[in-house]
Amino acid sequence: DELTQPPSVSVAPGQTATITCGGSNIEGKSVNWYQQKPGQAPLLVIYDDSDRPSGIPGRFSGSYSGTTATLTISRVEDGDEAAYYCQVWDGMADHVLFGGGTKLTVL
């Protein structure tokens, strides 16, 4: 059971960052995304594929197609530099799966 994310993504300020999460375990499941800055607890930024919790900027969006979910961060800011993790729930086994995480670097 694996969710595959690229280890790192780099983007210049003001550009768009895309972070993918793939795997057969994703198909048909709701995908959630978390942001984790160094020394801090994770923060939910996208839930149920594409919904944003209150307080999360509209620059963060999520999408899903086939066996790949994508987190898109538009107009990237320095403060977006963090690790991002995808997560799904395997209802058949009542288990949680996290992706390996993607380190977003703002150049």
Added chain:
Amino acid sequence: EVQLVESGGRLIQPGGSLRLSCDVSGFTVKSSYMGWVRQAPGKGLEWVSVIYMSGSRYYAESMKGRFTISRDDSKNTLYLQLNSVRADDTAVYYCARCAMIRGVLFDSWGQGTLVTVSS
């Protein structure tokens, strides 16, 4: 305001036992799904366990039989009992409130408590 505060992490020898606590405010554990997630130094997030409102409990395979999740509704506190700990259990352990939206997700997190397993 929703708050979760973990405690109980410390240096412990391999094979030992430890209980982590998570005091919550702003909501009640008995009316929530609750979970634990850990993060080894420099590594990614790893799910540990979840407890449903009904009391049903689920564990990651590597922790099944060694870890026990529980809650005390009167104290509004979540616990994680760690037994037979190993060096690879060294991690920051996060307590989180869960929501069930087409599956479990973690919508509020504590700041974590560090467990170090070493002789």
